[in-house]
Amino acid sequence: MPSSKTNRTELPRFGWPIQVKPEPCLPTTPEEAEAAFSANGDRSVAVRACRESFQSTSVFCLWIVYKDLLNEYAQQGWGPPPEFPTPPPFSIEPITGCGRGMVANRVIKTGETILVERPIVMHPAAVPLSPDHPRGMWGVVEDMYEVSFPHLGERERSLYMDLWNCKQLTGTLGNQLVGIARTNGLQSTFTRSKHLPHYGGVYPNISRCNHSCGPNATVKFDEEKMAMRLLANRTISAREQITISYTVLGDPCADRQDDLKTKYVFTCACKHCKPTKRSRPSRPLKHPYWNIPNQTTSDQVDVEAEIYVSDVRRDQISDRLSHAEELWEEWLSPLSKQSDRDLLQFHEDALVIIAQEGMEFTRIHDIAYLAHACAALEDEGGFRRWGNMLISLSGWSQGDEGGLQMKTWQDWVREPKTSPAWGLRVQTRGMAKGKGKA
Incomplete structure (x- = not known):
């Protein structure tokens, strides 16, 4: 049976948004539709x-x-x-x-x-x-x-x-x-x-x-x-x-x-499909996950190259949460050699890329991870900063369940030490040092 300390690092304890809840998929083929109709x-x-x-x-x-x-x-x-x-x-x-x-x-x-x-x-x-x-x-x-x-x-x-x-x-x-x-x-x-x-x-x-x-x-x-x-x-x-x-x-x-x-029956001509100028991040990216091969550096617009790079970025955005979960679990392991900056940089860079692609509706998970990471580091100011930002994006708090989730985050921001993530990284560092002395 896992120890209670191990259970404290599992994602479900921290509440949404940090987990992605699976949603039922719309049938896309006649066979899938027939199966859904039969089950209904x-x-x-x-x-x-x-x-x-x-x-x-x-x-x-x-x-x-x-x-x-x-x-x-x-x-x-x-x-x-x-x-x-x-x-x-x-x-x-x-x-x-x-x-x-x-x-x-x-x-x-x-x-x-x-x-x-x-x-x-x-x-x-x-x-x-x-x-x-x-x-x-x-x-x-x-x-x-x-x-x-x-x-x-x-x-x-x-x-x-x-x-x-x-x-x-x-x-x-x-x-x-x-x-x-x-x-x-x-x-x-x-x-x-x-x-x-x-x-x-x-x-x-x-x-x-x-x-x-x-x-x-x-x-x-x-x-x-x-x-x-x-x-x-x-x-x-x-x-x-x-x-x-x-x-x-x-x-x-x-x-x-x-x-x-x-x-x-229309062709999209937005700037992401018909780019007329180079798309650049608002600041240099530092985490290796977000490195993009074959990215052009010329000021001239190569439409095909811009679309290729945009496709790569969107694929990275779509896949980032499985990578984020692995980073989180590794970071909270007593044997972790991962730096605090590495975890934070991953999500800070994600916010830059998400804004570059105009996909801000996906960013709430990264903001939640940043808030929880600050709690794990016992950084009250950082936790309140990211927690308040998450609360301000109230679109995720729909219905009765959403209202309870919103209240939970508001309570955590008022009293950061009540967050279930509080001090987790500090504690795992202490455990690692203890093992080193032994």
């Missing part, structure tokens, strides 16, 4: 009219839902809409080459909530397709949308029909409604479904956000309130377009372009 049991879907209360006559969302979730959420109604900043810090405006988009009308700070809103429609991201339907594979879903759409209010119907549709049209209302949903749906996960938790929600304003491979905002869905929160990943300047991601940002540029072209 009842494949039938129904339409639920979502209201603020069971007494309300107005419907804010049509939820096409598998019957395993039909009675799992908010049977008495979803309650009043969540609060959001007023006046809103954005406007919806024409964007050259991109239809309309969301534009900041003032400076928006890092971590600030830009908007919280509920969907107009919600449908499963994976549905049993109906090849025998006279209107084709999506025919059953089209029928459900067409029959239920009139139950929405006039305002909701107008906002919905004003959204872009990139899917093939057949001339029917149901086809148009499903096309808009498939074009503008944002992933909204309902965790009480073990097999098919992924849904696509269409939102009045957030679905207006255009794509970037280095987005300045991110979305977080609150399944208990049926609402999506839009948060700033970094400081957004006044008149800057507010962007989110439509694809997997850790994938190579070519794969991202293929995905966007296939699903949304």
Whole structure:
């Protein structure tokens, strides 16, 4: 049986964010979808009219839902809409080459909530397709949308029909409604479904956000309130377009372009896909993990070389947390020869690379590691600095569990010595010295 001292160094004791919780994957092949449908049991879907209360006559969302979730959420109604900043810090405006988009009308700070809103429609991201339907594979879903759409209010119907549709049209209302949903749906996960938790929600304003491979905002869905929160990943300047991601940002540029072209019929021209100037880190990098081979030094822009280096950086970002866990465990071993600077430099350099690639939404894990490392070194100032930074990025603290996690970090920052990581590195050094004397 492991000793209690050994158990104290295990990552689960420190609370999220420092561990990455596995999330269920959306089926990507017909075989995976069939397996998920079979595991789900009842494949039938129904339409639920979502209201603020069971007494309300107005419907804010049509939820096409598998019957395993039909009675799992908010049977008495979803309650009043969540609060959001007023006046809103954005406007919806024409964007050259991109239809309309969301534009900041003032400076928006890092971590600030830009908007919280509920969907107009919600449908499963994976549905049993109906090849025998006279209107084709999506025919059953089209029928459900067409029959239920009139139950929405006039305002909701107008906002919905004003959204872009990139899917093939057949001339029917149901086809148009499903096309808009498939074009503008944002992933909204309902965790009480073990097999098919992924849904696509269409939102009045957030679905207006255009794509970037280095987005300045991110979305977080609150399944208990049926609402999506839009948060700033970094400081957004006044008149800057507010962007989110439509694809997997850790994938190579070519794969991202293929995905966007296939699903949304456009080619991304953001600075990460069509660089017009050299991309340089904000300061020199020191940890060997972040060394990149074949990086050009010329001031001239070699587009292929820039994209290659960006792909390498994104791959490093995607893989860094498994390396971070190994570094942490080695650092806390009594036999460790690793320097304190090595561990800290790894995560400080990670923050530089993450900012360079516009992937700030991933940085919270590195900030948490830096806070825990300072606690392990009994560095109160460093722990409070990184802990307060983590707390300020409140997008990770959603729902009841998130609220408890946030309170835990606030308590630790007030009293750093209550952190479960406090003094761990100091203690392992003492153990190593003791063994050396023996």
